[in-house]
Amino acid sequence: xxxxxIPQGTRDFGPAQVARRQHIFNVIRRTxxxxxxxxxxxxxxxxxxxxxxxxxxxxxxxxFKVLNSGNFLVKERRGEITPFVTAEDLEAGPKxxxxxxxxxxxxxxxxxxxxxYVAMNRGTLTFPFRRYQMQPVWxxxxxxxxxxxxxWQCDADVVGTDSLLCEAxxxxxxxxxxxxxxxxxxxxxxxxxxxxxxxxxxxxxxxxEADLFVAIDKLDKIxxxxxxxxxxxxxxxxxxxxxxxxxxxxxxxxxxxxxxxLAGFVTAGVEPDGQRPTQDSDEDDDELTYYxxxxxxxxxxxxxxxxxxxxxxxLEFDPxxxxxxxxxxxxxxxxxxxxxxxxxxxxxxxxxxxxxxFGLPGVSGVGFSFGVDRLYDCxxxxxxxxxxxxxxxxxxxxxxxxxxxxxxxxxxxxxRAAGIPAELYPDASKLQKQFKYADAKGIPLVIVLGPEExxxxxxxxxxxxTGEETVLPLSEVVGALTV
RNA sequence: GUAGAUAUAGCUCAGCUGGUUAGAGCGUCGGAUUGUGAUUCCGAAGGUCGUGGGUUCGAGCCCCAUUAUUUACCCCA
Numbered sequence: 001x002x003x004x005x006i007p008q009g010t011r012d013f014g015p016a017q018v019a020r021r022q023h024i025f026n027v028i029r030r031t032x033x034x035x036x037x038x039x040x041x042x043x044x045x046x047x048x049x050x051x052x053x054x055x056x057x058x059x060x061x062x063x064f065k066v067l068n069s070g071n072f073l074v075k076e077r078r079g080e081i082t083p084f085v086t087a088e089d090l091e092a093g094p095k096x097x098x099x100x101x102x103x104x105x106x107x108x109x110x111x112x113x114x115x116x117y118v119a120m121n122r123g124t125l126t127f128p129f130r131r132y133q134m135q136p137v138w139x140x141x142x143x144x145x146x147x148x149x150x151x152w153q154c155d156a157d158v159v160g161t162d163s164l165l166c167e168a169x170x171x172x173x174x175x176x177x178x179x180x181x182x183x184x185x186x187x188x189x190x191x192x193x194x195x196x197x198x199x200x201x202x203x204x205x206x207x208x209e210a211d212l213f214v215a216i217d218k219l220d221k222i223x224x225x226x227x228x229x230x231x232x233x234x235x236x237x238x239x240x241x242x243x244x245x246x247x248x249x250x251x252x253x254x255x256x257x258x259x260x261x262l263a264g265f266v267t268a269g270v271e272p273d274g275q276r277p278t279q280d281s282d283e284d285d286d287e288l289t290y291y292x293x294x295x296x297x298x299x300x301x302x303x304x305x306x307x308x309x310x311x312x313x314x315l316e317f318d319p320x321x322x323x324x325x326x327x328x329x330x331x332x333x334x335x336x337x338x339x340x341x342x343x344x345x346x347x348x349x350x351x352x353x354x355x356x357x358f359g360l361p362g363v364s365g366v367g368f369s370f371g372v373d374r375l376y377d378c379x380x381x382x383x384x385x386x387x388x389x390x391x392x393x394x395x396x397x398x399x400x401x402x403x404x405x406x407x408x409x410x411x412x413x414x415x416r417a418a419g420i421p422a423e424l425y426p427d428a429s430k431l432q433k434q435f436k437y438a439d440a441k442g443i444p445l446v447i448v449l450g451p452e453e454x455x456x457x458x459x460x461x462x463x464x465x466t467g468e469e470t471v472l473p474l475s476e477v478v479g480a481l482t483v
Numbered sequence: 484g485u486a487g488a489u490a491u492a493g494c495u496c497a498g499c500u501g502g503u504u505a506g507a508g509c510g511u512c513g514g515a516u517u518g519u520g521a522u523u524c525c526g527a528a529g530g531u532c533g534u535g536g537g538u539u540c541g542a543g544c545c546c547c548a549u550u551a552u553u554u555a556c557c558c559c560a
Contacts, residue, residue: 008552058558061484109560137560142484144554153560214558324559344560371560400518435520450518464520 009141009149016390017376021152024375025134027180028154031173032132037156040131042113045104052105054112054327054357062139065102072101106138110155111354111367118159118365119358127160134372146342146374157367159354164296166366167331167350168303174335174346175311177370182384185338187314190300191321192331193349194273194293195261199247199319202268203240212236216248217322243268247319254301254317258294261319265291296331327351333368337378345374395422395445395481396438398431408449411459411477418478438464447477 006012013021029039045066052060075084089096107113110133118125134154143149156173158166171188178186200209211234215227222230224245231241247264250257272290297317304315323332330350337345348368355363379385397412399405408424415422425434431448438446448460459477462469472480 005551056558062558139559141559142557143552147559151560347560369560374560398518431518432520437520439520446519448519452518460519462519467520469519 007149009143009147011148011150014390019390019392020379020385021372021376024181024372024379025154028177028370028372029132029134031176031180032154032156034176035130035156035169035173037130037132037158040114040117040133041135042107042110042117042133044106044136046107046113046116048099048103048105050116050358051108051112055108059108062141063108064106064138064140065098066104066106068101068103107135108139109137110135110153110369111157114155114157114367115355115365116358118363119355119360122355122360128158128163129160130156130158132156146377148373152372154370154372155367156369157365159363159365162364164299164331165303167296167300168307168309170333170348170366170368171300171304171315172307172309174333174368175309175314177346178335178337181375181379183337183375183378183382187316187336187338189316189318189321189334189336190297190331191318192293192297193329194291195297195319196293196322198261198265198270198273198291198293199244201270202247202265203236203243208234212244213322214324216244216320219248219320250319254312254315255298257317257319258298262291262294265294300331323347323349327354329353330366337382340378340381342374342378342381344371345378346370391441391443392421393423393441393443394420395447396434396443397422397424397447397449398434399425399428400431400450401428404428404450404454407454408447411447411449411474414478415481418482420478420481445481 048063048065051063055062073083073085075082085097085100089100114131114133118129132155134152136150136152138150141147141149156170171190174188175186178184196213197209200212203212212231215230215234218230219227228241231244232238247261247268250260252260270291274290274292274295301312301315304312309315321332321334323334328349329352332349333347334344335346336342346368348366350364350366352364353361354365355361395415397408399408405424405428412422412424425437435446437443444464446462446464448462453459453471457474458471459474460469460471461477461480
């Protein structure tokens, strides 16, 4: 006999866990649909040509590849067998062998399959196209806290519009889901790739741009010293780093930070990359609009205000927020649940050229994603799950002997027809055992239908939580329970 | 890929500087006079101590290897 096991970084979900996860999915789905997003599902398997190169070198290594079917080592044609993987291939290493033995992989996220779908269906889609997608993704990562090899993402994206209203709605949806789940203490961080680029320019464009972003993204985690050390090893000079922290070290609220950064960029002589407003807006904003990032962040805030957004204390403009995925070009988002040691539970941003690599250039998209598994972990550590039931069953019918079991069937059918999840204990076990069963499963009601009750044409209903018992004529039972 | 930790009953874990038949709680099953649950009492079942070597008169404990799990780094949801 072998010990049963499941692959590293995967989990089984028991009935109670599934119920809780469904709750999370339902809150997210309702929110997405309220905002007009339509559901989409894509295959678990994608061709590796679709997946590779989209997530950087590190991402490619984290892809789960699926071995080709059949004898993938040879090619057989009309009885003629030629080796598919040659000795030279093996000599050259995995990179030469892999494309020959694996042409499919498990999806790594939902954004790239979505981009692939948009590119393939460009003719039939009506733009702007809003879709949401809730499916598992796989990464061959080393599992640790809040990190799994199989986990579920819930994405909502819009393609085919540059409107910043989409960005504002992302913030609204994030807040609605978190509030709906009872995760009240959260921080939505927002930044803009343009701001990061301006910061880089303000430093004089010295060193690697990507290294800079990766380093400052860790500021809240490793602190100023850690970031300084990392930047020094990447070849940044101390004066540059001082300039950087002068720019980043900003107290104040959302707009306060915007104006301070603007001043910083102007003094540093950063070349404006934004466009002057085509239509008249407030004269005060004019200077801001020279910088695309700052301008868009400001506009998103204004749109939120106009939409009735009230949780500005939970929305933070964080100029150090960088995020890894390289395809972001505009606003970027990330959500942290406070007082829980957990990575971000949601993130997203705008990509100006989402479908470009699939032969459909110039399509802008913006979207974000919830990590259901992390949301679950947060809810659990904060003890925010309320339900305890392991079963949907609301009502258990007891079973005394074959005759009473048979006699209970009409009532059972009636309850189910009324939409009340019910079950009859399958065996004529001791009543004690049947009550224990109901208790262990969290079934709230037990109907005792024994020889005595049957003789009198009544049923005894026990409310497990209170222990209270009521006797009703059989005909009134369903009516009493549907109230 | 780098570094650390852990592995004993179904679950969570004890197990002394190596010493005779391996422990608890929870869970499971049975019982506490007839048809009532989570509380109480009594009882039972359940372990080749991850696997393979080694040291020793003797190993759950020490050493080596191996596998699995887990935490942190990298990166990310």
